Amino acid sequence: MRYKAGLETRERILDATRSLVAENGLDGTTIKAICEQAGVLPGSFYNLFASKEQAIVTVVREAIDAVDPDPAHQGTDSLHDLVAAYIRFLEESPALSRVYIRIGVSGAGSSPELSGRMVRHHEARVARFSAAMKRQSPELSETLAERRAETLVLALNGIALHRIIDPDFDVAWHARALLEDAAAVS
Amino acid sequence: MRYKAGLETRERILDATRSLVAENGLDGTTIKAICEQAGVLPGSFYNLFASKEQAIVTVVREAIDAVDPDPAHQGTDSLHDLVAAYIRFLEESPALSRVYIRIGVSGAGSSPELSGRMVRHHEARVARFSAAMKRQSPELSETLAERRAETLVLALNGIALHRIIDPDFDVAWHARALLEDAAAVS
DNA sequence: CTGATCTTTGAGCGTTTACTCTAATTTGAA
DNA sequence: TTCAAATTAGAGTAAACGCTCAAAGATCAG
Numbered sequence: 527m528r529y530k531a532g533l534e535t536r537e538r539i540l541d542a543t544r545s546l547v548a549e550n551g552l553d554g555t556t557i558k559a560i561c562e563q564a565g566v567l568p569g570s571f572y573n574l575f576a577s578k579e580q581a582i583v584t585v586v587r588e589a590i591d592a593v594d595p596d597p598a599h600q601g602t603d604s605l606h607d608l609v610a611a612y613i614r615f616l617e618e619s620p621a622l623s624r625v626y627i628r629i630g631v632s633g634a635g636s637s638p639e640l641s642g643r644m645v646r647h648h649e650a651r652v653a654r655f656s657a658a659m660k661r662q663s664p665e666l667s668e669t670l671a672e673r674r675a676e677t678l679v680l681a682l683n684g685i686a687l688h689r690i691i692d693p694d695f696d697v698a699w700h701a702r703a704l705l706e707d708a709a710a711v712s
Numbered sequence: 713m714r715y716k717a718g719l720e721t722r723e724r725i726l727d728a729t730r731s732l733v734a735e736n737g738l739d740g741t742t743i744k745a746i747c748e749q750a751g752v753l754p755g756s757f758y759n760l761f762a763s764k765e766q767a768i769v770t771v772v773r774e775a776i777d778a779v780d781p782d783p784a785h786q787g788t789d790s791l792h793d794l795v796a797a798y799i800r801f802l803e804e805s806p807a808l809s810r811v812y813i814r815i816g817v818s819g820a821g822s823s824p825e826l827s828g829r830m831v832r833h834h835e836a837r838v839a840r841f842s843a844a845m846k847r848q849s850p851e852l853s854e855t856l857a858e859r860r861a862e863t864l865v866l867a868l869n870g871i872a873l874h875r876i877i878d879p880d881f882d883v884a885w886h887a888r889a890l891l892e893d894a895a896a897v898s
Numbered sequence: 899c900t901g902a903t904c905t906t907t908g909a910g911c912g913t914t915t916a917c918t919c920t921a922a923t924t925t926g927a928a
Numbered sequence: 929t930t931c932a933a934a935t936t937a938g939a940g941t942a943a944a945c946g947c948t949c950a951a952a953g954a955t956c957a958g
Contacts, residue, residue: 529925529934553739557916568917570936578916645877677871677886684870685863691831700863707893715904715955743946756906758947905954914945924935 536574538564543581544588548624552582583639589626590647592619594654605658609682609705613698616686627686652676662709678708722760724750729767730774734810738768765823772826775812776833778805780840791844795868795891799884802872813872838862848895864894 542563546555557578561571575581593615603611616623630644656675660666666674685700728749732741743764747757761767779801782789789797802809816830842861846852852860871886 531925532935535935556914558914567937569919569938572917573935641877648877673885674889677889680870680874680886681867681890682870684866684868684873687870687873688866691827691834699859700866703860703863704867704893707890707896710893710896717954718905721905742944744944753907754947755908755949759905764946900958902957903955905952907950907952909949911948912946915943916941917943918941919939920937922935922937925931925933927932928930 532574535564535566535570539566539571539574539581540585544585544621544625547582547585547628548621551628555582579637579639583637583643585622585625586629586640586643589622589629590643592622593626593647594651600654601657603654603658605655605662605678605705605708608655608658609678609701612682612686613701616689616697623686624690627683627690630683648679652679655679674708678704718760721750721752721756725752725757725760725767726771730771730807730811733768733771733814734807737814741768765825769823769825769829771808771811772815772829775808775815776829778808779812779833780837786840787843789840789844791841791848791864791891791895794841794844795864795887798868798872799887802875802883809872810876813869813876816869834865838865841865860894864890 539560542560543555546559546563550559555578557568557571560578560581561568564571571581575584593612595611595615599607615626629640630648652672652675655678656672659671659675659678660668663671681704682701685704686697689695689697725746728746729741732745732749736745741764743754743757746764746767747754750757757767761770779798781797781801785793801812815826816834838858838861841864842858845857845861845864846854849857867890868887871890872883875881875883
């Protein structure tokens with residue numbers, strides 16, 4: 527894994543894994559398909575990755591890192607900023623965001639590694655939304671703000687999810703509608 | 713499929729299929745597991761069902777029929793009624809509702825039969841919510857009411873989905889929060 | 899009881915899965 | 929140029945998958 531050729535192969539494998547998981551989901555993605563799309567034979571795959579799961583985890587980590595960008599700004603962003611960032615992620619990284627939705631949705635199947643990572647990510651994300659919610663509506667109680675924040679995050683996921691079934695679905699419109707409703711209350 | 717024994721076996725197979733899909737999802741449910749849980753051998757399964765997919769489709773149809781009860785009342789129910797009915801479905805039919813969420817969410821995988829059925833169901837459901845929305849807020853334009861109705865349905869699914877990862881998750885609270893937000897706007 | 903029909907048995911089919919192994923080739927620092 | 933280390937090729941493994949089938953057993957109308 528030190529030579530240039532190996533690193534290039536690794537990238538090709540990750541590209542293939544990303545698009546295949548986006549297209550077919552976790553269980554629908556096979557080693558054979560990855561190798562074919564990457565132009566590689568199984569021996570090469572297993573020279574660079576210990577298992578199929580390791581390649582998938584790598585791609586999922588990418589997706590999780592991409593969904594909550596600019597962590598330096600944490601503590602200053604508004605709910606609107608957060609939702610806008612999510613919409614941008616969905617629109618500008620179609621493959622990666624499909625990976626994210628598929629995993630977040632299926633509960634990562636039978637992989638404890640992925641499940642744990644996703645649960646922790648969800649908690650952190652709710653916390654970030656919750657902080658923004660409290661900043662925007664200081665009159666809300668602690669627990670109420672947290673629950674409303676979680677409602678918003680989960681509802682956003684439900685909306686993003688629909689794009690997997692209907693590629694022409696207008697995610698941005700619905701996400702903004704949701705945000706407006708939440709803002710109208712507070 | 714006419715003798716009493718066959719009908720009982722059929723029920724046992726459907727019970728097993730329902731709980732296994734609820735627990736492990738579509739791809740995680742195998743013929744072997746179904747047969748073991750139903751106390752049946754593969755030959756018996758295939759005497760009653762043409763394929764694994766047929767058994768699953770039967771269970772999914774159950775779930776779809778259960779999520780929108782009392783179609784006779786269509787045209788009179790309020791948004792609150794519809795959301796309350798959904799919450800009741802989620803709470804009173806845990807296994808069936810998990811099947812519903814898993815299928816609706818994953819896009820039914822690679823089964824065109826299931827995908828088509830789910831798409832049609834979603835459209836009908838949105839139409840029903842949309843009608844209730846127009847009744848409640850006549851001042852909204854046609855398309856606006858429809859889009860808001862779809863936002864609500866999808867957000868509800870996003871919330872219900874989280875219960876698959878966290879069984880203790882308070883679906884009812886979050887669903888009601890969503891409804892209040894939507895109501896506060898109109 | 900008879901006998902046609904339905905049900906169950908359980909070994910086993912062919913395919914696909916993730917993954918391994920050895921030998922050949924390529925790489926790039928010294 | 930040398931040569932150990934990294935990378936590839938590609939046949940091959942064992943296990944799991946959905947599913948089949950012939951034979952034995954259970955059911956129930958006539």
